[in-house]
Every structure is written in C-alpha cells, then in structure tokens.
Amino acid sequence: MIKTIFFRKSVLVSMLITFFISVYSCVEPNEFTLGIEIDTELPQILHGAQKLKEFALTNQIPIVEKDASYIIQIAIDSLQLKPEAFAISVHDKKVLVKGGNATGVMYGLLDIKEQLCGKVKKIIEKEESPYLKFRALKFNLPWEAYRSSQTLLEHTETCRDTLFWKDFLDMMAENRFNKLTLWNLHPFSRMVKTKKYPEASPFSDAEMKEWEVFWHSLFRMAKDRGIETYMVNWNIFVSSEFAKHHKVSDLSRSNEKYIGKGDTAQVVKDYMRECVRETIDKYPNLTGLGITLGEGMGGMTAQEREDWILETVVAGARQASRKIKFIHRVPLSAGTASSGSTDVTVEKLTRQTLDTLTCFDGPINIELKFNWSHGHSTTKLVKVHGGELSDTYWNPMPDNYYLAWMIRNEDFFILRWGQTDFIRQHIAENVHPYVNGYYVGSETYIPAKDYITSLEGASTTYAFERQWMFYKAWGRLLYNPKTSNTYFAKVYEKRFPNDGNTLFEAQLKTSNVPLIIASYLNARWDFTLYSEGFLGFNDGPPAVKLLSLETIANRNPMDPGYVGVKTFLAANEDELKGKLTPIQLADSLYSSCNKALKSVEMIAERDNVDLLYEVSDIKAWAYLGLYFSDKLKAAVAYQKFLKTKDLVNHQEAVDWLEKATMNWSEIVKVTEPVYQPVPIEHKGYRVDSNLFHWSIVQEEVEAELKWLKDLYKD
Incomplete structure (x- = not known):
C-alpha cells in the first residue's frame, strides 16, 4: 500500500518541509527557506523531521509557513519499497521522500539533512534499500558487567544518563544501525522486582521506580528511531542478594567472577522464569532477549545447558503476555569446561533446538564470533569462539533462524579507525542466504564516558563520538555496501574542509x-x-x-x-x-x-x-x-x-x-x-x-x- 501523510496544524510537532533549492545548480543558503507543519504521529518520521529542523535552525535557514518554493512530500509505500528502504525523487518544485515504512522515511529525511550539510546546497534523487536486516551494535553495560574493574565502573553514571542515550541512539539512526544489544551478566534485578522473589532486588521501591523509568525511556527512544532493543545475558547468574538469601550460586555472590560452576537448583530455575516473564510484560518496547550458553554454566554438558535454557528463559517467555524476538548465541564450549571449544555433535544438538523453537516473534537470530574475539583481522572465516566451525548451522538452509556474525573489537580503544574497503570485502565474502547481519562492538571497552581525550577544545562529549568514523563506516556499509569511498571522503571534507580527502585516504591506509x-x-x-x-x-x-x-x-x-x-x-x-x-x-x-x-x-x-x-x-x-x-x-x-x-x-x-x-x-x-x-x-x-x-x-x-x-x- 502507499500512504501519503498530509499536512495540517493539528499535531504538536508537525512539519511541511519546503526548500528554495535549484536541483540543477548550486544555491547559497540564504536563497531557500523551510516551512514546518507535518501531520503524523509516527515517531520515526517525527524524529527525522525534527533533526532536519534542528539542522535548519543551526545553519540559519529561514523557516516559513507559506510561499515556499519546494515542498518535500512524504509517503509510505510498502508495495514498492522494502522496510527501511527510501527513495527521494525531485519533480518540478516538489521533493518526495518515500519509505517502505516509517523508518525508511526517517532515513530519507536524514539523508536530505546530510545532503545539505556541505557547501553545495542541492538535493539529488536517490534510492537506497537495506542490504542486511540485522545491523546491530554490541554494548556491554557497566553494572553486573562481564568483567569487574574500575575501568568499566567509570561509565556507570554516563550509562544511567538518558541524555547520553539520546545522542548515542541519534548516532545509530543517522548511521542506520537498527539493533541495540545490551549485554549484562544478570540485568533482571535492575529491571524488575519480581512478586515471587522481591528479596532478589538490592533496591528500595523508590530506587526501583527510578530504574524502571530509565529503562522505559531508553527502549522508547530507541523505538522512536527505528531501533530494536535486546537484553543479552550470560548464564547462570543471579543477583548476589538472591544467591546469599537462598544459599545458591557461589558464582554470583561476589559479583567478581564470570567463569564457574553452573547452579541448576530448582529455585534458581524458577527465579529466572519469573524474571523473564515479568521483564517482558513490564517493558512493552523491549524487542527481545538474548542468551549465552557459556561462562556461568561450568560443569554442565551441552545437553544440560540447552535444557536449562528451555526450562528457564524459553519457558518464561512462553508465559509472558506477548511474543518477543530472540537471540540464541551458539554454545561457546563443546565440553563441560568454559575455556572455549567446538564440536560438530554439539552443533547438531543446538541446531535441533533452533529448528523447533517456534514460540518467538519471527525467526531467531543466532550469533557467532567471527574469528573469535578479533573480528578486525582477516575477512576469511578461520574460527569462531572455541575453534573451527562446520557447516551444520546452514546445511541444509534453516527455516527458523538466521545467522549474524559478531565482529568483536578488542584491538583498538584509543586510536581512530575506519577501513571501508575491509568492511565491504567482509560483507561480500561472508553474507550468504542464511546470514542476515552483523553485530559490532567490544567486551572490554564501553563507548560512553570519554576519559581518553586529554586536550581541551575537542568537540566530542562521549567516547563513541571520538570513533565517529568507526560507526559511520560499519553502519552505512551494513545498510548499503555499495556506498562509495567518495561518500566517506565528502563526510571528512565537511568536518575538515581542505584536508578531508587527505585524511580519509591516510586513514584508509593506516587502518x-x-x-x-x-x-x-x-x-x-x-x-x-x-x-x-x-x-x-x-x-x-x-x-x-x-x-x-x-x-x-x-x-x-x-x-x-x-x-x-x-x-x-x-x-x-x-x-x-x-x-x-x-x-x-x-x-x-x-x-x-x-x-x-x-x-x-x-x-x-x-x-x-x-x-x-x-x-x-x-x-x-x-x-x-x-x-x-x-x-x-x-x-x-x-x-x-x-x-x-x-x-x-x-x-x-x-x-x-x-x-x-x-x-x-x-x-x-x-x-x-x-x-x-x-x-x-x-x-x-x-x-x-x-x-x-x-x-x-x-x-x-x-x-x-x-x-x-x-x-x-x-
């Protein structure tokens, strides 16, 4: 269907965007105006329109209500365009931004903003469609973190600040990432105080309410930008308060260990089911959950680990009032140890489970670490976590799940990086019919508080802004690997006039x-x-x-x-x-x-x-x-x-x-x-x-x- 969004003054944030822009010649900024008045309640479109408005105000582009020369019309066309795709067409004095859905329209509006950032004020016709559906960032949270150190705790205050998340999510939307995966040993004690196990929470009711407000805000902001959110945890971990009260899970009592014997006591299983069910019901804007069969499951066989997931996380999801999406990481260890190993027998066992898990919303996504923890290496798949991988997960082609590669970065936290040719080659060699995307991120580096920039006068506030090219290169190329190096060179030139192209070419070499x-x-x-x-x-x-x-x-x-x-x-x-x-x-x-x-x-x-x-x-x-x-x-x-x-x-x-x-x-x-x-x-x-x-x-x-x-x- 095609849906045109008509304009009237009945909405709080509405925008009729008009431009005095010649499509065929370069026009100075003071020769065009913007008119604002959009009638839609679709938040993704409102986000794109608001960003365009902010750009106009910052760049002293007049905003008018009438007598505009060029009108940007917006339409949703789900017949001609895929979800998240957009097309910009220019006819006479009208610019039409169509999207396969609201997120596609948002991408189109953000693209127009980007086109107008340079010296040349000109809108060109273009059409783009997402090459990969799953374009995720991996973000480890600093509390109940995978590893315990002051380095990670440095980010606690920043990661509780919704202003930080607003900027981070804005960056994701601009670079066309559409999944935010949040990783934590045991996130649930900060998300719900379960009715059955209130003793598991370290927080008062007032403190718990503050956490709930934070999570609701984060998930809502992400959804408003076309970004799905997933909470991914390791197993088997519980809160230290629960462990001490019930005398279970030595691993969870100190909050300092992440490798050890898994506790399969019935009370632990029941507590996990309750956490999962109540989290899903309390946070309707949380897209899904993810699980790991790894560090907290020492001493368990592959079958025992899979059974534990089915009896706890999957059972809790089935009891919830709505369906969620699901990430199932492949087993990190084939044996009972947690050091990392692979075995085709375990792959077959895991595949049998994946093929039959039909209780989730849409296909499951499975995650495999590309070349273990150092994905920024060769584009050839040599190993995953634990060793070499057989073709079990994709031969025959699965119906119930897709695979996404995890590109871990444990190799550069300080120096800026952006090698676009590497990313393109990686996608070309490793995207197959059974692959729907990538995760990108670190285990031991959180891109929140910037404690690395020493000099005053830098324009960056947060850590992720230092690595702006890292995110731009990965995000844009996962969306469209045909995005040329000319585009990235122009982005550099807009940031650093006269030096941008030189910087881009030099960074290509040194990255x-x-x-x-x-x-x-x-x-x-x-x-x-x-x-x-x-x-x-x-x-x-x-x-x-x-x-x-x-x-x-x-x-x-x-x-x-x-x-x-x-x-x-x-x-x-x-x-x-x-x-x-x-x-x-x-x-x-x-x-x-x-x-x-x-x-x-x-x-x-x-x-x-x-x-x-x-x-x-x-x-x-x-x-x-x-x-x-x-x-x-x-x-x-x-x-x-x-x-x-x-x-x-x-x-x-x-x-x-x-x-x-x-x-x-x-x-x-x-x-x-x-x-x-x-x-x-x-x-x-x-x-x-x-x-x-x-x-x-x-x-x-x-x-x-x-x-x-x-x-x-x-």
Missing part, C-alpha cells in the same frame, strides 16, 4: 595496521591480543607482555594468504606461490605507512583540536605499522640465527629491531602530547596497573632490544 597485526598474530580470546598496544600473550622468552620476536616467529598466521616466519624459511619457491611472505608483508606495510605519513605531514592542525587528534592517530597507526614491519624482518633474521648461529643473521636481527625501537619512540612522541595514560580493561598485561600508554610499554621495547643484543657478545 589496515591493526587488521594486519591481528591477521598475522592469530589471536583467540580477548586478552590474547591488543593490537594498538602490540601487547598480548607470548609463546616464549623473553617473558614480557610486549609481543616478542619469538612469538612472531612461532605464529602461524590466521589469514590463509599469509606465510609464517618458520614456514617461509622452510618452504621452497613453489610452496610460496600465491602467498604473501613475511618480507613482502613487511615491505607492503612500510610503503603504505610512509605514504600516509607523508600525506598528512603538511596539515596544520594547531588551531583545531579535532583535526589534531585525527592527524595524531593516523601518525600513531603509521609508526605502529612501521614498528611491526621492522620487527617482522627482525623475526625472520632472528629465526635464521637460531637455526644457523650465523652472526651475520644476528646482527641483521639487531639492526631491524633497532629500527623498530626507533619507530616505537616516534609513536610515543606523537601520542604523549594528546593522550595521558588511560585505564584499559586488559589487566593481564600489567601486574601493578591497568593503565596503558605507549610510553609505558617503551621500557619493554627497549628491554627486548637489549635482550637480543646480549644473546651474543664477542
């Missing part, structure tokens, strides 16, 4: 650095690699957290197109055909990073703090790439020395590591003026502190060089 590091070093769970710090778990001496020459030489790269150091030295020429050797990879990094450095060296950023950070981050990535390039060559020479004891090889390794050390010093020079040591949730790297800065790591960089030199002395 490859963490991808290459993670692809080569083949990490697993979160702390096994922190790419921007070049930290991780080593394979051998020296016993430092800086990733060592020994580790680099030992690793078999994750990317099947790369060749490891030992394989390279042992292989013949035919065996290396079609592969990128360590030397070739190092040379490629050297070339691209130096080009990026040269391109930004003339940008004058002193009077613009935002520009200073953009340039500094590009330089930091470039020097980190050069550090890895030199260290990779040092690792090759070092491995030759171990095999041959030839002192020429030893000296070559020293020479390359000296160059690497100098490049690390350059990282420190670039980052010290703009960043102070900041807390990161990678406690395993530092015994005495979780503070990170490249200057802190420099001592280990220099110690490794000394260690290498001392391996052989005349």
